[in-house]
Amino acid sequence: MSDVRGPGSKTADALVADSLTRRFGERVAVDRVSFSVDRGEVFGFLGPNGAGKSTTARMLTGFLAPTEGRAIVAGFDVATSPSAARRHIGVVPEEANVYADLTVRQNVLLMAELHGLAKAEREQRCTELLQTFDLTARATQKGRELSKGLRQRLMLCMALVSSPQILFLDEPTSGLDVASTRMIREVIASMNRQQGMTVFLTTHNMDEADQLCHRVAIIDRGRIAAIDTPVALRGRVDSRRSVVVKFSGSGAAPADVLPRPGMEVETLVDGWRVFSPEPGPLAQHIAARTADMGLRIESLNTLSPTLEEVFVSITGGAHGQA
Amino acid sequence: MAKHDAARDADDAMAEFLRQARCAWVIAKKNARVYYLKGPVVSFGIVFPLFFYLSFAAGHNAPVEVMVPGIAAMALFFTASAVGPLVTPWERQARTFERLVTSPASLSAILAGDVGAGAAFGAALALLPLIAALVLTTAHIGAPLPLLAGWLLGATAFSSLGVLLAAPATDTPSQVMMLSNLVRLPLIFVSGVFVPHAQMPKWGQWLSPLSPLSYCADLIRVGFGGTAYFSVTLDVLVLAGFSAAFMVAAHYFHRRTRDHAT
Numbered sequence: 001m002s003d004v005r006g007p008g009s010k011t012a013d014a015l016v017a018d019s020l021t022r023r024f025g026e027r028v029a030v031d032r033v034s035f036s037v038d039r040g041e042v043f044g045f046l047g048p049n050g051a052g053k054s055t056t057a058r059m060l061t062g063f064l065a066p067t068e069g070r071a072i073v074a075g076f077d078v079a080t081s082p083s084a085a086r087r088h089i090g091v092v093p094e095e096a097n098v099y100a101d102l103t104v105r106q107n108v109l110l111m112a113e114l115h116g117l118a119k120a121e122r123e124q125r126c127t128e129l130l131q132t133f134d135l136t137a138r139a140t141q142k143g144r145e146l147s148k149g150l151r152q153r154l155m156l157c158m159a160l161v162s163s164p165q166i167l168f169l170d171e172p173t174s175g176l177d178v179a180s181t182r183m184i185r186e187v188i189a190s191m192n193r194q195q196g197m198t199v200f201l202t203t204h205n206m207d208e209a210d211q212l213c214h215r216v217a218i219i220d221r222g223r224i225a226a227i228d229t230p231v232a233l234r235g236r237v238d239s240r241r242s243v244v245v246k247f248s249g250s251g252a253a254p255a256d257v258l259p260r261p262g263m264e265v266e267t268l269v270d271g272w273r274v275f276s277p278e279p280g281p282l283a284q285h286i287a288a289r290t291a292d293m294g295l296r297i298e299s300l301n302t303l304s305p306t307l308e309e310v311f312v313s314i315t316g317g318a319h320g321q322a
Numbered sequence: 323m324a325k326h327d328a329a330r331d332a333d334d335a336m337a338e339f340l341r342q343a344r345c346a347w348v349i350a351k352k353n354a355r356v357y358y359l360k361g362p363v364v365s366f367g368i369v370f371p372l373f374f375y376l377s378f379a380a381g382h383n384a385p386v387e388v389m390v391p392g393i394a395a396m397a398l399f400f401t402a403s404a405v406g407p408l409v410t411p412w413e414r415q416a417r418t419f420e421r422l423v424t425s426p427a428s429l430s431a432i433l434a435g436d437v438g439a440g441a442a443f444g445a446a447l448a449l450l451p452l453i454a455a456l457v458l459t460t461a462h463i464g465a466p467l468p469l470l471a472g473w474l475l476g477a478t479a480f481s482s483l484g485v486l487l488a489a490p491a492t493d494t495p496s497q498v499m500m501l502s503n504l505v506r507l508p509l510i511f512v513s514g515v516f517v518p519h520a521q522m523p524k525w526g527q528w529l530s531p532l533s534p535l536s537y538c539a540d541l542i543r544v545g546f547g548g549t550a551y552f553s554v555t556l557d558v559l560v561l562a563g564f565s566a567a568f569m570v571a572a573h574y575f576h577r578r579t580r581d582h583a584t
Binding site for chain 2: 061062063064065082083086087089091093095096097098099100101102106110111113114115116158
């Protein structure tokens, strides 16, 4: 097998994609994608719409057979030992897929039974998870009666009831309210921290990836464009480092205080953002120049590039948005 | 060493078989709860075949020994094969099929669960017209074993046929329903349900052996004291063969659909 480990990986692999390829007719949706995910790692999978994120996740979970290449999940080849591989995973797809005619409790118990949990264990796990996700009071409500946020919480309960080694999440907080989003992120982080659960997170949300992921892969046009830690990825686009400055009053404009003309300046609601590969010296220059001019600074900060800027820089940002 | 490895492999295979059998059982229970035990499904399963038969038999003065086995076979055929074609499209539409496929249940277990639920539903529900006929007419059971064999094997074969019909890659139930009726309705007319085989035209007699309903109706007819058109042994073997063939074909086409999914 080719070396599929990206930079930053440290321990045994929970997940390996080895030259995974999927064609739909003439169209190549995923093209020789290779990477590995360490045990206990939260791995973000980012990409524009149609880049191949969900197709890759579907091949890893065994829903879709690869045209070429192979997927190893929890040490099992998904093609040759699909059931063994799937005993170790929990899946939360982007679109809700709870049984509308079953109650919240019945939905969770169904997944527990499919994973072969004994009756006492599945009852206990179900009760614990409903408490964790604040669904106890809704245990007898049917799936069809739940709001989007509650359905998403239920899907997490269904995915976690078997205590999987690896949790696949496809846009887990997309379209959710702040409270549900925060709860889901906290539970994911806690499961990872306390139980060492590996998480494969497909997302459009750069803040989410930045906040939760140890490493991030960016897929573009079916190919891996970058894999690294969020910090290292941000380091790749030094040109997007910046200084954010706000002056007291309205007596100064960036042109008055910048060391040289032609620097990229973005106007913010209450200040300016000036881009520079070396924001430290730039901040010092702005502070000194402002003092010389007898002006006052209300705030002055240096900023690293956001993951979104890294993403746009790598994918070109022309054929979709994050 | 090799002996130990072989024994361990056999143990693993048995453990996996039992795990999958349990998954099939769980899926069958789920199907019963979600799809079968609904008022409209139950009433349609009883009423439709009853009136379908009566509308044909009314003008023909069919004797009880022809009419009762005919209604029973029709009811079994319709109830066991009615919902199976719709389960997979419904599950695709609701995206719950993806949930099942990414669970530890194999495709074989999912389909076995579907077949099991359909067969159990058909066998149980079709008992109602059977019991009604026993109470309300002079019909009586003369040979319980052939009747039981026809009932169980017929339910399994018809349910397997239903699951096979669910294989096309669609999440639109009405499309599958059209295909289902296109296949099921012609089978009724060549199966000796409405007209005894001996009175059927030559082409009907040639086509009759191609329908699993022919063998099921034959066994039920024997169960009610009638005579077999084929033979009881042949009926049993062919029904078992149809069940196996439908299940193998269902597995092949469902897998093909999954592998060619877009």
